[in-house]
Amino acid sequence: MIYFDSAASYPVLPEVLNCLTTSFESLYGNSTAIHSKGNEANEAINATRGDIADLIGSYDSEIIFTSGATESNNIAFKSILLGNPEFKEKRHIVTSSIEHKCVLVICAFFKTIGFEITYVKPNNDGIITKDAIDQSIRPDTALVSIMHVNNELGTINPIEEIGALCFSKSVLFHVDAAQSFLKLPIDVDDMNIDLLSISAHKVGGPKGIGAVYIRDLRKRHLEPVIHGAGQEEGLRGGTVAAPLIRAFGVAVQQFPKYYGKLKKNNLKHYFISKLIPTNVEYIINGQSESTLLSICSITLPQIDVSLLIRATESRFCLAQGSACSSQEIEPSHVLTAIGLSNEHANKTLRLSFSHFNSTEEIDLFISDLLEI
Numbered sequence: 001m002i003y004f005d006s007a008a009s010y011p012v013l014p015e016v017l018n019c020l021t022t023s024f025e026s027l028y029g030n031s032t033a034i035h036s037k038g039n040e041a042n043e044a045i046n047a048t049r050g051d052i053a054d055l056i057g058s059y060d061s062e063i064i065f066t067s068g069a070t071e072s073n074n075i076a077f078k079s080i081l082l083g084n085p086e087f088k089e090k091r092h093i094v095t096s097s098i099e100h101k102c103v104l105v106i107c108a109f110f111k112t113i114g115f116e117i118t119y120v121k122p123n124n125d126g127i128i129t130k131d132a133i134d135q136s137i138r139p140d141t142a143l144v145s146i147m148h149v150n151n152e153l154g155t156i157n158p159i160e161e162i163g164a165l166c167f168s169k170s171v172l173f174h175v176d177a178a179q180s181f182l183k184l185p186i187d188v189d190d191m192n193i194d195l196l197s198i199s200a201h202k203v204g205g206p207k208g209i210g211a212v213y214i215r216d217l218r219k220r221h222l223e224p225v226i227h228g229a230g231q232e233e234g235l236r237g238g239t240v241a242a243p244l245i246r247a248f249g250v251a252v253q254q255f256p257k258y259y260g261k262l263k264k265n266n267l268k269h270y271f272i273s274k275l276i277p278t279n280v281e282y283i284i285n286g287q288s289e290s291t292l293l294s295i296c297s298i299t300l301p302q303i304d305v306s307l308l309i310r311a312t313e314s315r316f317c318l319a320q321g322s323a324c325s326s327q328e329i330e331p332s333h334v335l336t337a338i339g340l341s342n343e344h345a346n347k348t349l350r351l352s353f354s355h356f357n358s359t360e361e362i363d364l365f366i367s368d369l370l371e372i
């Protein structure tokens, strides 16, 4: 099976797999227990916490483990905004119309409890500009939430500029960095980020583990999102998943090496260079300077893309739009936001590569494409 869907979930790295086997075997203590097995789990958890904090330039105490970026996004919004007297009068949120579905659904929830939401539109390259955010911030804006890299297009938003703007206006800034973590540099101070969401399975780690960074976590009024026995600073109760967290730590250490290889292979460039001499009509979406090499959103106006996906499903794993919405009939909200017609949106494929992919695999895909 040829897998071109690393943006939905990156294949597990071999070192991570190794670590998972040994961790589930030996790291069975509950990290709150006072015996040696408890300490061992606690140390593993805090080692990964330290590694993540170092990478993003935060304090260890500002990192909370979650089940993934969806939960991180929920905690970022809810722990800060719910039940906080500071935001009693500030009930406006700025986000974009191309956020991950989970952020849009969280915002829809906040609307039901009296918040107003402004959905900033991207420019035609799929980028959320600082100016667009600037025009949307109001005196009662509590939070700006913008993704670092878009999961359907691979476009990179100007997070540092938006962060500086939010800082100058004293508005909290949340960044969904599920697609950018370990692929682009992130420094929460340089970028003025107050809240940041990441996920292990987007960087070759296991599913079911992620983290959220919360600036000045211990000094803030934060509402628990999972009420429990006080784990993770009381924000997210439940026995902490030490084996998954140790494996997340291994992914954090190993992924950059593999990503370097992926960048060197530059399969996106190879794919496009192989398409040019064919007479297949195509449009690359979100084609700006500012795009990740691992994601390629391509519209094929003359091809029945649903048919292509079905006809090749025994050989290729491909995404139409994004994975989370590919079961739906609705065209992708991201593609329509950058101006694609419903018809073109439904004729769009997202190829996302991992370091396991090769030029031979691209050749095979192109020959299938030519047969349709």
Ligand SMILES: *Cc1c(COP(=O)(O)O)cnc(C)c1O
Pocket: 007, 008, 067, 068, 069, 070, 071, 100, 102, 147, 149, 150, 151, 176, 177, 178, 179, 198, 199, 200, 201, 202, 210
């Ligand atoms: C994958 C993804 C998520 C969801 O992450 P999970 O860990 O699967 O919950 C959120 N935001 C973006 C941008 C993503 O790519």
